[in-house]
Amino acid sequence: MAQQDDENVWTEPTTALRPVQPLRHEQPVSRCLLRLVSGPGSPAEISLSAAEVIIGRATDASIRIGSAELSRHHLRIRRRGEEHLAEDMESRNGVYLNGVRIHSATLRDGDTLQIGSAVLTYHEGR
Amino acid sequence: MSFFVKFWGTRGSIPTPGHSTRKYGGNTSCVELRIGDSLFICDAGTGLRELGIDIIEREDQPIRGHFFFSHTHWDHIQGFPFFGPVYDPKNTFIIYGEPGDDNQVHKLLSGQMRPEYFPVDFKELSATVQAGSLESGENQIAGVRVKTHHQHHPGGSCAYSFEFQGAKVVYATDSELDSTIVNTDEAAANPQALRRLPQSFVDFVSDADLLIADAQYTDAEYPSHAGWGHARASTTVDLAIQARVRQLALFHHDPMQSDRDVDRKVNDCRDRSAILRPELVIFGAREGLELKIL
Numbered sequence: 001m002a003q004q005d006d007e008n009v010w011t012e013p014t015t016a017l018r019p020v021q022p023l024r025h026e027q028p029v030s031r032c033l034l035r036l037v038s039g040p041g042s043p044a045e046i047s048l049s050a051a052e053v054i055i056g057r058a059t060d061a062s063i064r065i066g067s068a069e070l071s072r073h074h075l076r077i078r079r080r081g082e083e084h085l086a087e088d089m090e091s092r093n094g095v096y097l098n099g100v101r102i103h104s105a106t107l108r109d110g111d112t113l114q115i116g117s118a119v120l121t122y123h124e125g126r
Numbered sequence: 127m128s129f130f131v132k133f134w135g136t137r138g139s140i141p142t143p144g145h146s147t148r149k150y151g152g153n154t155s156c157v158e159l160r161i162g163d164s165l166f167i168c169d170a171g172t173g174l175r176e177l178g179i180d181i182i183e184r185e186d187q188p189i190r191g192h193f194f195f196s197h198t199h200w201d202h203i204q205g206f207p208f209f210g211p212v213y214d215p216k217n218t219f220i221i222y223g224e225p226g227d228d229n230q231v232h233k234l235l236s237g238q239m240r241p242e243y244f245p246v247d248f249k250e251l252s253a254t255v256q257a258g259s260l261e262s263g264e265n266q267i268a269g270v271r272v273k274t275h276h277q278h279h280p281g282g283s284c285a286y287s288f289e290f291q292g293a294k295v296v297y298a299t300d301s302e303l304d305s306t307i308v309n310t311d312e313a314a315a316n317p318q319a320l321r322r323l324p325q326s327f328v329d330f331v332s333d334a335d336l337l338i339a340d341a342q343y344t345d346a347e348y349p350s351h352a353g354w355g356h357a358r359a360s361t362t363v364d365l366a367i368q369a370r371v372r373q374l375a376l377f378h379h380d381p382m383q384s385d386r387d388v389d390r391k392v393n394d395c396r397d398r399s400a401i402l403r404p405e406l407v408i409f410g411a412r413e414g415l416e417l418k419i420l
Binding site for chain 1: 130132148149373407409412413414415416417418
């Protein structure tokens, strides 16, 4: 049977079936990242492959942003199943998700987080 | 003492799972209020199932929770049989509805678990589930001041106000605000004019730190849905403006609205409030979002 090298057309398997590519909204959570798009230290990319990432001005924060507007431990990004949860760590100046002050939220692709003058955007896997 | 609000279901009418509703969520109405040590739950739409999972994960003590039902249409009760904590004999839940209607809510909740509809009978729930009772004026429940207000919706619905240590949250869904507009001629002639709403309801909502309100339709959608019992989002904004609300959560998103549609609805509402009350914070209620009120 003729085979076509087109991923949309069935071809007879040869050595192994190709792994199914996840749909856009099912990207592996380990590939998610934050982009620091403005504020101290920008631009930068923050990998979210760890189970927990803490952002603040403390030296023991996972990601240190040197700004007096940030609390020592300001924002926690926690992996929960296949999603990421953003949590305000009782910061003085708060965590804003798309302009709204939150206590916590499940993040979605394209969300914007603001902590002090630092602005971060959340991106699901690439 | 603390006061948290978390959204578990924000969709109106019917669950809408899928890629296009992932941001705001597809579960129907369910909002958790944790006030001090007390658990209040507004409506038992399909979002309640995940709240139940969360409660089981985080609580190791017996739970005493209070349910407040806006009304008993499907999208506000369907989650109840899937709420894990009602299957634990240690727990107690008290069911409230509109004053004078409390037993009816309890009856309908149990009715949806008849064998024709559901495999587990209401009598088999291990937790204690009892009908509560509200007065039409002010009520004190677990240290929280609770007030109610009747709303325009087919079959009626009830809005709730929760006040605790100076903070106030109002839950007002399934309400066709447009059918209560006072200045109808002016509002019809000029869509930009502030739509004035009955003073009794404005007073009920007044100075809320957070108003969670029906904002199902856009201006374009509303005319073909008039009489279905839901609000134009722009009219909900006008209520928040008149009542000097601090934050408005647009709630009960239409099942036909994708995340992009809701984003546009939110932006349109922000444009409307920008002149009359720029300090009003408006956002689309979305699953998983938790606010600290106090």
